[in-house]
Amino acid sequence: xxxxxxxxxxxxxxxxxxxxxxxxxxxxxxxxxxxxxxxxxxxxxxxxxxxxxxxxxxxxxxxxxxxxxxxxxxxxxxxxxxxxxxxxxxxxxxxxxxxxxxxxxxxxxxxxxxxxxxxxxxxxxxxxxxxxxxxxxxxxxxxxxxxxxxxxxxxxxxxxxxxxxxxxxxxxxxxxxxxxxxxxxxxxxxxxxxxxxxxxxxxxxxxxxxxxxxxxxxxxxxxxxxxxxxxxxxxxxxxxxxxxxxxxxxxxxxxxxxxxxxxxxxxxxxxxxxxxxxxxxxxxxxx
Amino acid sequence: xxxxxxxxxxxxxxxxxxxxxxxxxxxxxxxxxxxxxxxxxxxxxxxxxxxxxxxxxxxxxxxxxxxxxxxxxxxxxxxxxxxxxxxxxxxxxxxxxxxxxxxxxxxxxxxxxxxxxxxxxxxxxxxxxxxxxxxxxxxxxxxxxxxxxxxxxxxxxxxxxxxxxxxxxxxxxxxxxxxxxxxxxxxxxxxxxxxxxxxxxxxxxxxxxxxxxxxxxxxxxxxxxxxxxxxxxxxxxxxxxxxxxxxxxxxxxxxxxxxxxxxxxxxxxxxxxxxxxxxxxxxxxxx
Amino acid sequence: xxxxxxxxxxxxxxxxxxxxxxxxxxxxxxxxxxxxxxxxxxxxxxxxxxxxxxxxxxxxxxxxxxxxxxxxxxxxxxxxxxxxxxxxxxxxxxxxxxxxxxxxxxxxxxxxxxxxxxxxxxxxxxxxxxxxxxxxxxxxxxxxxxxxxxxxxxxxxxxxxxxxxxxxxxxxxxxxxxxxxxxxxxxxxxxxxxxxxxxxxxxxxxxxxxxxxxxxxxxxxxxxxxxxxxxxxxxxxxxxxxxxxxxxxxxxxxxxxxxxxxxxxxxxxxxxxxxxxxxxxxxxxxx
Numbered sequence: 048x049x050x051x052x053x054x055x056x057x058x059x060x061x062x063x064x065x066x067x068x069x070x071x072x073x074x075x076x077x078x079x080x081x082x083x084x085x086x087x088x089x090x091x092x093x094x095x096x097x098x099x100x101x102x103x104x105x106x107x108x109x110x111x112x113x114x115x116x117x118x119x120x121x122x123x124x125x126x127x128x129x130x131x132x133x134x135x136x137x138x139x140x141x142x143x144x145x146x147x148x149x150x151x152x153x154x155x156x157x158x159x160x161x162x163x164x165x166x167x168x169x170x171x172x173x174x175x176x177x178x179x180x181x182x183x184x185x186x187x188x189x190x191x192x193x194x195x196x197x198x199x200x201x202x203x204x205x206x207x208x209x210x211x212x213x214x215x216x217x218x219x220x221x222x223x224x225x226x227x228x229x230x231x232x233x234x235x236x237x238x239x240x241x242x243x244x245x246x247x248x249x250x251x252x253x254x255x256x257x258x259x260x261x262x263x264x265x266x267x268x269x270x271x272x273x274x275x276x277x278x279x280x281x282x283x284x285x286x287x288x289x290x291x292x293x294x295x296x297x298x299x300x301x302x303x304x305x306x307x308x309x310x311x312x313x314x315x316x317x318x319x320x321x322x323x324x325x326x327x328x329x330x331x332x333x334x
Numbered sequence: 335x336x337x338x339x340x341x342x343x344x345x346x347x348x349x350x351x352x353x354x355x356x357x358x359x360x361x362x363x364x365x366x367x368x369x370x371x372x373x374x375x376x377x378x379x380x381x382x383x384x385x386x387x388x389x390x391x392x393x394x395x396x397x398x399x400x401x402x403x404x405x406x407x408x409x410x411x412x413x414x415x416x417x418x419x420x421x422x423x424x425x426x427x428x429x430x431x432x433x434x435x436x437x438x439x440x441x442x443x444x445x446x447x448x449x450x451x452x453x454x455x456x457x458x459x460x461x462x463x464x465x466x467x468x469x470x471x472x473x474x475x476x477x478x479x480x481x482x483x484x485x486x487x488x489x490x491x492x493x494x495x496x497x498x499x500x501x502x503x504x505x506x507x508x509x510x511x512x513x514x515x516x517x518x519x520x521x522x523x524x525x526x527x528x529x530x531x532x533x534x535x536x537x538x539x540x541x542x543x544x545x546x547x548x549x550x551x552x553x554x555x556x557x558x559x560x561x562x563x564x565x566x567x568x569x570x571x572x573x574x575x576x577x578x579x580x581x582x583x584x585x586x587x588x589x590x591x592x593x594x595x596x597x598x599x600x601x602x603x604x605x606x607x608x609x610x611x612x613x614x615x616x617x618x619x620x621x
Numbered sequence: 622x623x624x625x626x627x628x629x630x631x632x633x634x635x636x637x638x639x640x641x642x643x644x645x646x647x648x649x650x651x652x653x654x655x656x657x658x659x660x661x662x663x664x665x666x667x668x669x670x671x672x673x674x675x676x677x678x679x680x681x682x683x684x685x686x687x688x689x690x691x692x693x694x695x696x697x698x699x700x701x702x703x704x705x706x707x708x709x710x711x712x713x714x715x716x717x718x719x720x721x722x723x724x725x726x727x728x729x730x731x732x733x734x735x736x737x738x739x740x741x742x743x744x745x746x747x748x749x750x751x752x753x754x755x756x757x758x759x760x761x762x763x764x765x766x767x768x769x770x771x772x773x774x775x776x777x778x779x780x781x782x783x784x785x786x787x788x789x790x791x792x793x794x795x796x797x798x799x800x801x802x803x804x805x806x807x808x809x810x811x812x813x814x815x816x817x818x819x820x821x822x823x824x825x826x827x828x829x830x831x832x833x834x835x836x837x838x839x840x841x842x843x844x845x846x847x848x849x850x851x852x853x854x855x856x857x858x859x860x861x862x863x864x865x866x867x868x869x870x871x872x873x874x875x876x877x878x879x880x881x882x883x884x885x886x887x888x889x890x891x892x893x894x895x896x897x898x899x900x901x902x903x904x905x906x907x908x
Contacts, residue, residue, distance in 0.1 A: 050358055054351060061655055061662060066630060068682065071624055071651050072674070077358050079367070080653070081348055088348060091402070092737075095351025099590075101358070103848025108355065115665070337645055341638060364645050366654070368635055375635060382638025386645070386877075395642065443858070 048105045050076035051314045052097050056084040058114030058123055066113045067140070067147045069303065073310035079130055085119075086126035095128040096137050109138040109313035117143040117176035128320065138319035140309055142326070143176070145302065148309070149295075150180035150242075151327040152302035153265050154188075157238050158306070160263050161282075164189035167260075169236045171195050171228065171250075171274055172243025174205045177267050180323045181240050183209055186216035187324065191231050193220045195249075223249075233258055241266040241274030252277030256288035269295040305330040336394045337363035338601045341383050345369040345410055345430070353400045353429070356590065360597035372406075373413035380417040383424050396425040396600035398549055404430040404463035415607065425606035429613070430463070432589065435596070436582075437467035438527075438590035438614040440552050440619055441475075443580045444525050446571075447550050448456055451476035454547075456523045458482050458537075458561055459517065459530025461492045464554050467610045468527050473503035474611065480519050480533030482508045482536075510536075520545055528553040528561030538563030543575035556582040592617040623681045624650035625888045627668050630658040631687030632697055632717065640687045640688075640716070640790055643877065647884035659693075660700035667704040683712040683887035691717040691750035697762050702894065712893035716900070717750070719876065722883070723869075724754035724816075725841050725901040726876035727908055728762075730867045731812050734837050738763035741834075743810045745769050745802065745824075745848055746817025750777045751841050754897045755814050758784055760790035761898065767806050769795045769823075797823075801905040807832055815848030826851030829863035843869040879904040 053075040055062055062080040070078050081092065096108045103264030120143025124287045129138060136234040142148050157163065168185050173194035182192045186209055194209070196202035199222030206220040223230050228249055233239075237260055241249055245268060255264055255275055264287070266273040269280055273294070276285055309321050309329055319325070340362040342349055349367040357365050368379065383395045393539070399411045406428025414426060429435050431569035444450065455472050459465040469479045475494055483489035483494070487510030493507040508519050515536055520526075524547055528536055532555060542551055542562055551574070553560040556567055564574055570584030596608050596616055606612070627649040629636055636654040644652050655666060670682045686698045694717025701713060716722050731737065738776040742759050745754060746752040747768035760783055762896075768783070771777035780794040795806050802823055813833055815823055829838055829849055831879045838861070843854055847868070851861055857871030875884030882894050883903055893899070 052355060052358060059665075061658070061666060064666045065673055066669075067653050068626060068669060068673035077365075079351060079354055080652075084348070091346075092348060092351045095353075095355060099352055244779060295848060314609035339642060339645060366638060366641055367646075377637045378633075379635060382642060386639055386642035409654075426827070 049100060049104050052077045052079060052096075052108045053310065053313070054108065054110045055080040055311065056089060056090065056110060056112050056123060057082050058084060058116050063113050066111065069306050070111065070310055073307040075310060084123060086122055089123060091125050093127055097131065097135045102134065103222040105135075105137055105317035107114040109140070110141065111313075112143065113139040117146050119143070124322070131211065137314040137317050138321070140306070140319075140321035141327070142306065142309075142315055144184055146176035146180055147323050147326045148302045148306045149177050149267055149298070150184060150323065151305050151330040152298040153177070153181050153242070153267055153293070153328065154184040154239055155301055156265055156298050157240070157263050158188075158334070159184075160291050161238060164243055166180050166190040166237050167235050168238040169193045169195060169232055170238065171239065171241040172247070173245065174198075174201045175242055176329075177253065177289050178240070179205055179209070181242060183212055183323055184272035184282065185238075185328045186213040186218055190238075191219075192219055193219050193236065193257065195223065195228060195232055197223050228254075235260045237262045239264045241268065242267070243274045245270055246272060247274060248272050248276050249274045250276065252287070256290055261290050263291045263293075265293040265298065267295050267298070288321075301330070302332055308333055335390050336387060339364045339366060339383075339395045340597065340600070341379065341395065341397045341412065342367040343379065343397060343399050343410060344369050344405050345371060345406040350400050353398065356593050357398065357597055360594040371410060376410060376413050377417055380414055383421045384418065389421065389536045392422075392424055392604035393399055395604075396427070397513045398597065398600075399426065399430065403431050403494070404433050406430070406563065410610075411534075415459040422485055424604050425600040425608070427600055427606075427608040429434060429593065429596075431595075432617045433463035433467055434578065434610050434613045436464050436585070437471060437610065438592050438617040439585040440464070440468050440529075440554055440580070441471040441614065442588055442617050443552055443585050443598050444550050445471075445534045445618075446529070447540055448525060453477040454480070454522050455525040455527065456482060456519055458528040459534070461485075461488045462529055462531065464528070465529035466496070468554060469505065470499055470610055471614045473500040473505055477525075478504040478506075480506050480508055480523065482510065482515060484510050484533070485604055515541075517545055519584055522547045524549045526551045526562065528556070530561045532557055533548055533559060534561060535559050535563050535583060536565065536603050539574070548577050550578045550580075552580045554582050554583065554585070588617070592619055593621055622799050623674060626651045626653060626670075626682045627879045627884065628682065628684045629654040629667065630663060630666065630684060630686050630697060630701065631656050632658060632693040632900050633667070633688050635689050636802070640685065644685065644884055647881040649884060650849065658697060660696055662699060664704055667701055667906050671709045676708065679709075679711055679891035680888055682891075683714070684715065685884065685887075686717065687815065688717050691720050693717070698896070700771050702873055711891050712887040714887055714893075714895035714900070716880065716883075720750035720754055721807055721878075721897050721900045722876045722880045723751050723841055724758060724897065725813055725904040726872040726880050727751070727755050727760040727816075727841055727867070728901065729875055730872050731759075731814070732762075732908070734865050735812060740764040740811050740876040741767070741809050742812040742814065743767045743769060743815065744807055745815040747819070748775045748817055749818065749849045750771075752814070752816035753779055753783070754790065755816060757786055757900045758793055759812075760787040764789040764812075765793075766811065767793050768796055769797065769802060769806055771797050784817070793907040802828075809834045811836045813838045815842065817842070819844055820846060821847050821848060822850050824850065826861070830864055835864050837865045837867075839872065841869050841872070875904070878907055882907055884905050
């Protein structure tokens with residue numbers, strides 16, 4: 048067996064140290080880290096992964112797409128995959144800004160306490176990278192999702208996109224009203240996941256802790272103030288009132304395990320494309 | 335023994351993934367990859383290779399010069415070598431755009447079927463990096479070379495340079511005529527190597543397959559249309575009419591073996607300079 | 622035990638090959654090398670070192686700050702350390718332009734021959750990175766230091782700073798006179814360390830070799846002409862007249878041993894900050 052090589056393609060000028068440490072701890076033998084990668088300069092890098100090892104050894108090379116800008120990562124991933132042809136393919140994983148592993152860890156935390164197939168969930172900040180992905184995963188499990196964004200138009204666009212990704216799913220867009228999240232959004236919700244922009248508080252402690260239907264609340268923001276007032280980043284299966292709560296560090300252990308397992312998994316085949324659904328599935332296997 | 339360290343100095347902004355994978359597969363322990371290297375910024379990098387290990391351990395550090403621009407690689411190699419003094423030297427290898435390993439693999443393919451010392455060879459695109467190097471290797475084996483370029487002036491310049499590199503060699507420059515490659519060029523040729531720019535077809539299938547003297551035809555271009563119509567990049571010792579043919583992928587296995595062996599060889603001494611002739615010689619040892 | 626990871630943060634565009642080779646030879650498992658690092662872009666890199674491994678494993682990640690510009694390295698080190706909070710800390714080492722290891726090696730060379738607690742030392746070029754650090758180390762050993770700079774104002778500023786770093790120390794600033802280093806500076810000096818800018822000769826051979834009190838002379842400049850005429854970069858415990866002399870390469874072996882030992886030491890704890898004093902102390906342990 049040749050050494051495993053992970054080609055880290057990062058859209059930021061300096062490639063993520065975080066992703067590098069995780070790759071090392073996942074057992075990658077050789078890590079090739081590139082910053083400032085764009086669809087315009089990626090082709091020859093991918094060719095170098097495609098044309099250096101024979102068919103039997105291709106699975107020992109894989110590509111990780113990362114960086115702080117999730118939209119840029121999505122475009123880069125598309126460019127990478129468009130470079131492959133036929134069986135000349137190496138496995139890929141995308142986790143820009145931790146979006147896929149964080150969404151998977153958040154939904155898996157909820158799944159410990161809820162039957163997702165019958166759950167009504169509210170996603171606050173549902174048009175952002177983590178919120179959108181969490182919505183996608185919940186919908187694929189059969190949950191009903193109320194997707195909330197400051198802009199009803201953006202929420203509606205995201206919902207349309209989700210209906211394309213999860214045909215027949217039950218997703219409803221909501222904007223914020225003058226007084227914030229409306230009663231209609233919260234009524235009957237058993238799960239709230241807050242994944243909005245840093246520093247935006249969506250709900251006061253009283254407003255969500257007083258909600259009779261609510262069983263689980265998760266806030267993925269790592270820096271206070273959080274989107275759900277009263278949750279701590281350290282919360283991990285902690286009760287606030289009648290609600291089981293998780294903060295960003297509380298789901299961090301699961302997120303790290305999924306990230307490492309996904310990197311390790313890359314080298315089991317030359318044909319994997321580990322994106323939102325695949326990374327969540329892998330997290331379910333680990334759970 | 336200290337770990338082997340290969341210092342990869344690449345003239346492109348992002349250092350070649352291809353060269354990195356080959357280095358890993360050649361068994362290099364530690365690979366230091368730099369992009370955007372120029373004669374102006376290389377000195378301190380080379381000093382770092384020269385002044386960190388004692389005389390007995392210097393052979394465990396080596397320098398590889400690469401990148402897509404062969405002329406830039408040649409200038410960089412000169413700057414690297416000018417930095418050494420006396421015995422404070424590490425071994426070097428140059429293979430910008432695969433020029434040396436491709437030329438060696440092409441000539442070695444011909445050598446399987448021909449006595450090069452008595453061969454009359456035509457090099458189409460003989461002023462480019464691979465064509466020029468293939469001509470140099472053939473001439474050093476005693477072959478007669480007809481070096482063809484679109485510009486007769488550039489062909490003549492290249493021929494003069496070759497006569498400096500291989501004193502007493504038999505090299506003749508040719509330009510293209512209005513109708514392309516002239517009869518005079520082809521008459522009596524036993525070997526044609528096409529190494530022109532991408533997308534330029536020099537000869538129709540009929541014109542080279544109908545040549546009574548021709549025994550071997552090689553096209554090093556990896557992307558169709560090739561310089562010799564009718565050759566496939568996959569051809570490896572395949573007959574088209576009476577002619578034994580090789581395409582770029584057909585010689586690719588040999589090219590890769592030479593590349594890896596050359597990288598491994600770097601660490602056998604601190605005094606090697608692996609360039610066109612040395613890399614070809616190493617290929618002959620492998621054959 | 623997880624693999625040891627050294628995060629090399631270099632203020633130059635291309636990270637130092639010298640520091641990379643030393644890191645490899647010090648036994649670092651994985652080296653993450655970044656060039657062009659500034660206080661403005663370092664935070665997320667440091668976060669990647671802080672937030673990827675659990676408390677028990679944090680000591681297997683460490684940060685090295687380097688680059689040719691020592692002032693830039695000092696600013697970067699401050700930015701790195703300001704990023705840590707509480708126990709979420711990894712060990713750091715700073716050796717921009719070899720300033721700390723060179724100063725330590727120079728003072729340790731002097732210490733082989735002198736009782737530093739009673740030594741009167743002259744530092745030529747005492748406001749530069751190596752000279753200033755050598756002065757600091759000598760003062761911390763109890764020596765009297767005459768700190769010489771072309772500008773008396775800069776010498777006075779450096780002396781004031783040293784008095785802050787080594788409370789109660791005996792440091793006196795001197796400028797150069799029209800005829801160079803004054804008699805007052807040299808009278809009674811037992812040690813001279815020349816650490817000025819490249820190409821500046823402070824003293825003729827006769828002027829320092831004729832000094833009756835002088836026992837040891839060290840010049841840390843690697844490129845002739847040196848600051849002390851008549852010393853060779855190769856000098857290692859070599860007598861010129863009655864004076865024991867060392868040149869840059871003469872102290873180079875000690876410098877390298879200190880550098881390697883310091884990198885190795887980084888991984889013994891997650892709480893070390895190896896700067897001037899700590900690196901010198903480690904050198905004393907090795908001596």
